[in-house]
Amino acid sequence: MLLRSARFPALALAMALAGCASQPRPAAQAKPLPDGLxxxxxxxxxxxxxxxxxxxxxxxxxxxxxxxxxxxxxxxxxxxxxxxxxxxxxxxxxxxxxxxxxxxxxxxxxxxxxxxxxxxxxxxxxxxxxxxxxxxxxxxxxxxxxxxxxxxxxxxxxxxxxxxxxxxxxxxxxxxxxxxxxxxxxxxxxxxxxxxxxxxxxxxxxxxxxxxxxxxxxxxxxxxxxxxxxxxxxxxxxxxxxxxxxxxxxxxxxxxxxxxxxxxxxxxxxxxxxxxxxxxxxxxxxxxxxxxxxxxxxxxxxxxxxxxxxxxxxxxxxxxxxxxxxxxxxxxxxxxxxxxxxxxxxxxxxxxxxxxxxxxxxxxxxxxxxxxxxxxxxxxxxxxxVVGKLQQSAIDYVNTPIGQSTLRMSSYFADEGDMSALAPVNAAQIDYVRQELPSAHPELAKTPVLGSAAAFRTGFGGPDDYTDVQPGPLTLRSAADLYFYPNTLTAVKIDGSGLKAWLEQSARRFNQIDPHATGEQQLINEKYVGYNFDQIQGGIAYTIDVSKPAGQRIEKLTYRGKRVIPGETFVVVTNNYRASGGGHFPGLDGNNVVLAAPDGTREILAHWLQQHPSLSSQDLPATSWHFARLKTRGPVVFTSASDKQAVAETDGLHNVKQIRDDGDGTAVYSIDLSH
Missing domain, CATH: 3.60.21.10 (Metallo-dependent phosphatases)
Structure with a gap:
């Protein structure tokens, strides 16, 4: 062993070379800690x-x-x-x-x-x-x-x-x-x-x-x-x-x-x-x-x-x-x-x-x-x-103006068919892919392009955890509210069977409703998270029958008025999380990606809003789905932020009614599935 000493290097080296038996004394053993401590x-x-x-x-x-x-x-x-x-x-x-x-x-x-x-x-x-x-x-x-x-x-x-x-x-x-x-x-x-x-x-x-x-x-x-x-x-x-x-x-x-x-x-x-x-x-x-x-x-x-x-x-x-x-x-x-x-x-x-x-x-x-x-x-x-100055800089940035809107875009009733907060996301995604796809895949240039989006903020974090973009000026904050996560845009190629399977998986968001039950039945399956309830737009229409078991709920699936057949080809625009297998959707494992954009979906959405400086309903794809009509003996209920019934009415959900206020910013609503 070669000994080193900062104060006496020569002495240490001589001792080592001479095979000196003198070694540093081992440190004293610590006294064992007593049992029962x-x-x-x-x-x-x-x-x-x-x-x-x-x-x-x-x-x-x-x-x-x-x-x-x-x-x-x-x-x-x-x-x-x-x-x-x-x-x-x-x-x-x-x-x-x-x-x-x-x-x-x-x-x-x-x-x-x-x-x-x-x-x-x-x-x-x-x-x-x-x-x-x-x-x-x-x-x-x-x-x-x-x-x-x-x-x-x-x-x-x-x-x-x-x-x-x-x-x-x-x-x-x-x-x-x-x-x-x-x-x-x-x-x-x-x-x-x-x-x-x-x-x-x-x-x-x-x-x-x-x-x-x-x-x-x-x-x-x-x-x-x-x-x-x-x-x-x-x-x-x-x-x-x-x-x-x-x-x-x-x-x-x-x-x-x-x-x-x-x-x-x-x-x-x-x-x-x-x-x-x-x-x-x-x-x-x-x-x-x-x-x-x-x-x-x-x-x-x-x-x-x-x-x-x-x-x-x-x-x-x-x-x-x-x-x-x-x-x-x-x-x-x-x-x-x-x-x-x-x-x-x-x-x-x-x-x-x-x-x-x-x-x-x-x-x-x-x-x-x-x-x-x-x-x-x-x-x-x-x-x-620690972060006060940086916080203000971030707030100033997200208040950068990007346009105007005549619409209120909210997710209070996204689970019940209000697509106002999802439609601009789907519109932006569809436009982006329609522009990029012909050069990336000329053979798919005439293939129908659909957009898939889910409401990321549906009350999981409390009564304020909803998207709500009011009519008036739009800012980068509006785009961030409409699209919460920094995902990138990804498009996948699927067939008609895959499209139906995608929608069936999404429809697991709902509990199976027994039309003969007299007590309250909860519409939403809380074990199935809201960000996995994908809603697809772009010329398709479908109904969801919540009286049926999961996997058998999608009915009357059409594209531009014609029934979707199993072998029909579609390109669906989603995000990198979903396209790579997030949420365990059938057929989505990263192997059928046809376009992986370098751009974030939120940035694509913000650019699209800038290109539509006076946003109105005419700029957005039509609502694509509704519940199949179902007469129930007892009420079907769900929870959302309180005092938002007027929002549902404005967005065409005339079958939604607030029935009791929980007193914590949330309320219980009923939905009449027979209308």
Whole structure:
């Protein structure tokens, strides 16, 4: 061994060459920690922040106290004051999802030395680690490499670190296609002194080693195919965990925390499973599970049907777990009760539990919980100081005028047949492809081109989570409201059978209605998300019979008045997410793409609106569908924002009636399917 000494290099070298037996004394062994020692450790989690830093609705241009990281920070400070020992992690979908995020990624692009606004905000409160969600890949790998400060061996990515978050990001299941190595560190170790207590009540400061390992949904290879194909490969979450856990265990951690940007599904496991949390919890060596992606809470009733899941105390197959909502609406909290036994820490499951703390605790009204803005926690003032100037620049940008409209375009009743917010998207898509297709595919120049769009904002996030573009001036904000995500435009070639299958899949948005039932029946299948209810326009017409089982509901499908036959050819314009398999639509797997535009759908829409400076109904394709007539004994009902019946009337839905106000900004409506 060659000894090196800064003060006496010659002496050290002489000792080594002479084979001197004198060696540095080994460090004294730390005194073993006593059995029975206890420590309470809070594991705090944010997830799916989607760059909602401030409590602000960019589309309605007003403060929205029901969301925003600046209010989550208030809960983080509360938790840190309540728990002597705490760690804070983020489970991904962090850098995309708001006007501010798009502004930094696509308009006023940040340089290598600037830290992204959401990361600066998170650094202001201090995080211990995080992982990468699927939406982190939306802006491409070079951007992701830059803003995370992570050099990647992939096309276009920088080889020198840029400014990134001041906490480690881990990701175990995405590898470079060049060398097979992970593009992020798959795992890392965090060491911290924590307060612990002996059985007699004495306090000790003891070391705690926590390993964190991260995972993203494997279907990113479909959802962001144009950004990832040929550049990275993805493995299943269970396979990745089993690969790295042996080397983690070799470092003797006290706890292993899996940070999964995914939820839970107990269907048979496959390596491309989107929500593999249930199976990940079953991998030996995982002590704690943090989840996200599904935009919901755990513990919570949504997962009560899963085997070996305690939806009250927050355990998945015996592993403490939490999923902390989305948009900064909640903070996930796991209270780990640790006890020292046989020279290692164990989790006392009888005293361990998980909770989701909302920034707006529900109030009970008429026996039901509801959210009141007046009951939300205050925003932490520090966060606005971090991003205030940038926020104003983004607001100024999206208020750039692009035209006028005589129409109100809203999604309050998009599920019931009001296509006012979808028609301009479909019109813009169809025009774009009709111009580009003849040069790209001359053989398809005369093929019918249809547009497919879904309402992205249908109330999932609360009573303000709807598109609503009022008549009058149109701005870039209007285009962003009409098209929420930064998808790119993609066109696919299908036949008549494929078109019907596409529409049948979309129609799963509805429950099957029993015409003989006398009680209320819910029209909307809440398990089928609104952004997967594609509505297709461009000369076709069809009806949806909700009395029929899913898969048998599309009737009277015609194109320009003639029945669509199975072998008839169409080009349907959609987005890269759907065309690559997102939503699991039959026949859509990326293999029938005929045009993959370099342009974002939102930008295409904004350009189209500029070309129609006085937008009217004559510029838009006709409404393409309605419900098949159905006489029901009892009412068929659905929920939307309150006091919007006049909007339904104006847009031709004369069979919709508000029947009761929920008092939280939403209302229950009935729809008469016999008219």
């Amino acid at each position: 206890r420590a309470d450790v809070a594991v705090l989690e944010t997830t799916d922040l989607h760059s909602n830093i401030l409590s602000y609705d960019y589309y309605k241009q007003k403060v929205d106290p029901t969301l925003g990281f600046e209010r989550t920070v208030t809960l983080i400070r509360k938790a840190r004051s309540q728990f002597t020992n705490s760690f804070l992690f983020d489970a991904g979908d962090t850098i995309q999802g708001s006007v501010l995020a798009d502004y930094q990624a696509q308009v006023q692009k940040i340089d290598c030395g600037q830290e992204l606004a959401i990361y600066r905000s998170m650094d202001a409160i201090g995080y211990d680690g995080g992982t990468i969600g699927n939406h982190e890949f939306n802006y491409g790998l070079p951007y992701l490499s830059q803003v995370t400060g992570t050099p990647m061996n992939v096309d276009g990515a920088g080889q020198h670190p840029c400014a990134g978050p001041h906490y480690p990001l881990v990701l175990a299941n995405v590898n470079s296609a060049r060398d097979g190595k992970p593009i992020f560190k798959p795992w890392t170790m965090i060491e911290r002194k924590v307060a612990a207590y002996t059985p007699d009540g004495s306090q000790l400061s003891v070391p705690l080693k926590i390993a964190i390992i991260g995972f993203t949904p494997p279907p990113i290879m479909q959802w962001d195919k144009q950004n990832l194909e040929g550049k990275v490969t993805v493995t299943g979450v269970v396979e990745a965990a089993r690969k790295y856990l042996p080397e983690i265990q070799a470092q003797h951690p006290d706890l292993v925390i899996a940070i999964l940007h995914g939820g839970m599904n107990d269907a048979p496991y496959t390596p491309d499973m989107e929500n593999g949390g249930w199976y990940l919890a079953g991998v030996p060596g995982i002590d704690v599970l943090l989840m996200g992606h599904e935009h919901t809470d755990f513990p919570g009733p949504r997962f009560a049907h899963l085997q070996d899941v305690d939806d009250q105390h927050g355990f998945v197959r015996g592993v403490p777990a939490v999923m902390g909502g989305f948009f900064g609406k909640d903070l996930g909290v796991i209270r780990l009760a640790l006890v020292r036994q046989q020279n290692h820490w164990t989790i006392d499951k009888g005293k361990t539990f998980s909770q989701v703390w909302p920034i707006c605790p529900p109030v009970i009204k008429d026996g039901k919980p509801s959210v009141s803005a007046s009951n939300c926690v205050q925003a932490d003032p520090q966060i606005k100081l």
